[in-house]
Each structure stands twice: as structure tokens, then as C-alpha cells.
Amino acid sequence: MTGLTGDDLANQVGANLPYLRRYARALTGSQGSGDKYAVATLEAILADHSQYNTDLAPKTALFRAFHLIWTSTGAPIDDDAGDTGLESRAHQHLARLTPNTREALLLHTIEEFSPQELASIMGVSETESAQLVEIAYTEMAQAMSGRIMIIEDEAIIAMDLESIVTEMGHRVTGIARTVDAAMKLAEREACDLILSDIQLADGSSGIDAVNGILAKHGDRPVIFITAFPERLLTGEGPEPAFLIAKPYTETQVKSAVSQAMFFSSTETLKA
Numbered sequence: 001m002t003g004l005t006g007d008d009l010a011n012q013v014g015a016n017l018p019y020l021r022r023y024a025r026a027l028t029g030s031q032g033s034g035d036k037y038a039v040a041t042l043e044a045i046l047a048d049h050s051q052y053n054t055d056l057a058p059k060t061a062l063f064r065a066f067h068l069i070w071t072s073t074g075a076p077i078d079d080d081a082g083d084t085g086l087e088s089r090a091h092q093h094l095a096r097l098t099p100n101t102r103e104a105l106l107l108h109t110i111e112e113f114s115p116q117e118l119a120s121i122m123g124v125s126e127t128e129s130a131q132l133v134e135i136a137y138t139e140m141a142q143a144m145s146g147r148i149m150i151i152e153d154e155a156i157i158a159m160d161l162e163s164i165v166t167e168m169g170h171r172v173t174g175i176a177r178t179v180d181a182a183m184k185l186a187e188r189e190a191c192d193l194i195l196s197d198i199q200l201a202d203g204s205s206g207i208d209a210v211n212g213i214l215a216k217h218g219d220r221p222v223i224f225i226t227a228f229p230e231r232l233l234t235g236e237g238p239e240p241a242f243l244i245a246k247p248y249t250e251t252q253v254k255s256a257v258s259q260a261m262f263f264s265s266t267e268t269l270k271a
Contacts, residue, residue, distance in 0.1 A: 009045070009049070009052065012058040012061075012062070013042065013045065013052075013058075013062055015058065016058055016059040016062045016063075017038065017042075017062075018229070019059065019111060020038050020041065020062055020063060020066055021034060021035060021038045022110070022111075022229065022243055023063070023066075023106055023107070023110065023111055024037045024038050024066065026106055026110065026242055026259060027070075027102065027103060027106055037066065037069060037070060038066070040069050041062070041065050041066040041069050044065060044068070044069055045062075045065055051065045051068060052065050053065075056117075056120055057117070059111075060113065060117045060120055060121060063107070063111070063113070063121045064120060064121045067103070067121050067122055067123070070103075071123075098132075098135050098136075098139060100122065100124075100132050101132050101133075101135045101136035101139060102136060102259075103122060103132075104118060104122065104129055104132035104133045104136060105132075105133055105136035105137065105140075105255055105258075105259070106255070106259065107121060107122070108129075108133050108255075109133075109249075109251045109252050109254070109255035109256075110244075110252060110255055110256065112252075115129050115130050118133075137254075137258070140258035140259070140261075140262045145168070145169040145170050145171075145261075146170055146171075146191075146192030146193060146261060147170070147171050147172075147173050147189070147190065147191045147192045147193075148165050148170045148171070148172050148173065148191060148192065148193045148194070148195055148257070149172070149173050149174060149176070149182070149185060149186065149191040149193070149194050149195070149213075150162060150165075150172060150174070150175045150176070150195050150196075151175075151176045151177075151182045151194065151195070151196035151197060151200070151206050151209050151210070152175060152176075152177070152195075152196070152197045152225070153177040153178070153197060153199075153200045153201035154197075157197075158175045158177075161195060161253065162175065164250055164253045164254060164257075165195070165253070165257055168254060168257060168258070170193075170257070170261075173185065173188075173189045173190075173191045174188070174189070176209070177200060177201045177202075178200050178201055178202045178204055178209075179200065179202075179204040179205070179206075179208050179209040179212065182196075182206075182209035182210075182212075182213065183209065183212055183213065183216075186213045186216070186217055190217065191220065192220060192221070192261065193220060193221045193222070193223070193257065193260055193261055194210055194213065194220060194221070194222045194223070195223050195225070195253075195257070196209060196210050196222065196223070196224055196225065197224075197225050197226070198224060198225070198226040199226075206224065207224075210222050210224075221242070221260035221261060222242065222260070223242040223243070223244060223256045223257065223260050224242070224243050224244070225243075225244045225245075225246060225248065226243065226244075226245065226246060227245065227246040229243050229244075229245045242256045242259060242260045244256050
């Protein structure tokens with residue numbers, strides 16, 4: 001690892017670790033499983049510095065090291081999940097996916113890696129990486145559509161989110177700007193997915209709204225949106241499996257919605 005000291009390595013890895021954990025959690029569908037792979041990646045780098053390719057950008061190098069671990073174990077999904085409920089359905093869905101498409105989609109849209117970076121991480125050509133992303137979009141769009149609740153206090157953003165998910169073939173049950181409005185909306189009509197901002201109009205928390213809805217109406221996939229994702233990826237307690245940073249892109253929203261609906265992950269935050 002020429003030219004990179006131990007402190008340099010620690011700083012580079014530390015700066016990008018929250019995003020690796022976000023990716024690992026979305027990839028496996030479980031905070032526990034995702035963190036296991038993140039820890040295994042760190043252990044592998046410490047044991048053998050060549051696992052961290054300094055010719056690549058720091059984030060790309062870290063994700064490449066993760067994928068060496070991930071693929072060497074056969075890319076299992078949610079190895080600590082139970083055999084009933086949402087986790088069981090997730091396994092059934094994932095079994096039908098073309099290999100590597102889920103990874104490619106998350107890397108490209110949520111983590112915003114370029115096709116070239118994605119190719120370096122996954123060990124494929126740029127052409128193949130682009131093809132994997134397209135296959136993933138097609139397969140997940142065909143998998144399912146449903147009813148989506150939006151919890152967002154900014155009218156323009158709420159309208160934009162509604163437009164995006166409607167174009168995807170989903171139906172929006174309504175838009176709520178506060179916790180109380182969200183709870184009332186959930187009472188009026190059940191939803192299959194919740195798309196929620198963190199900070200709401202009256203100073204209340206989208207986390208409170210989501211946890212209240214799940215407690216009363218049962219589990220369903222959740223996507224959180226925040227301008228400060230790193231504040232929620234600390235490793236201290238439950239965290240969201242799907243987290244979009246503001247300002248978001250249309251492709252990020254589409255990817256997260258498709259992933260969440262397909263995988264039905266309900267890892268949420270506690271207030």
C-alpha cells in the first residue's frame with residue numbers, strides 16, 4: 001500500500017463507511033446482515049492492505065473490497081432473517097433476479113457510481129455494468145406495483161415525488177405534512193410503501209410518523225429522505241434500510257422505490 005499511511009487509510013475508510021453500511025443494508029435487506037459484511041470488509045482490509053486498491057478513488061476502493069468479500073461468500077441475502085413474513089417473501093423475490101443486477105442498480109443509482117466505477121467495483125466491463133442496471137430496472141418494474149403514502153412537508157418536493165412514483169405505475173394514497181396528518185391518512189387507506197421526509201412542517205419527525213403507522217397498521221417497506229444521511233448512519237440502533245439524500249435525483253427515487261417494494265424491507269429508525 002505504497003504512499004498511504006495507516007492514518008490515511010483509517011481516514012479514507014472512515015469517511016466512506018456510512019455509505020458502505022447504507023449500501024450493504026439495502027443490498028441484504030437487513031441492518032444486521034449488512035453490518036456483518038461491512039465489518040468483514042474492514043477486517044479484510046486490515047489483514048491485507050492490498051484488498052484496498054489505492055489506484056481507485058477512496059469510496060470506489062472501499063466498495064470494491066466489500067464486493068470481493070460479498071462475492072466470495074456467494075452473495076447470500078439476509079442470512080439472519082427468519083423463515084416467515086416479509087423476510088421469506090424477500091428471499092422468494094430475490095431468487096428470481098438475474099445475478100448481479102441488484103448490486104449494479106444500487107451502486108449506480110443510490111451510491112451514484114459512474115459506469116466505469118461500477119465496473120471497477122464489480123469486476124465487469126463498463127458495457128456489462130450498464131446492461132446489469134437496465135436489466136434490474138426491467139425486472140423490478142415487472143415485479144409489482146402498489147399504493148404509496150408520501151410524508152413530506154415541502155409542497156414542490158411532494159408533488160415531484162408523487163409524479164415520479166405515479167409514472168412508475170404506483171398509486172399515491174395521499175400526502176401528509178405532519179405526524180397527525182400521516183396517522184389520519186393511514187387510517188383512511190392502507191398503503192404498501194411509505195416515502196417519508198425526516199423533518200416535517202410543525203417540527204415533528206417523519207420517523208415518529210412511520211413508527212406510529214407501522215405499530216398500528218403492521219409492517220410495510222419504508223424509504224426515508226433527508227438532507228443529512230450521515231447523521232442517521234451511525235451504527236447506534238436501528239437504521240433505515242432505504243435512505244435517499246436530498247437533493248435527490250429521479251433515478252434514485254425510482255431505484256429506492258423499486259428496491260423497497262420488491263424486497264419489502266421494513267428496517268426503520270427509532271426516535
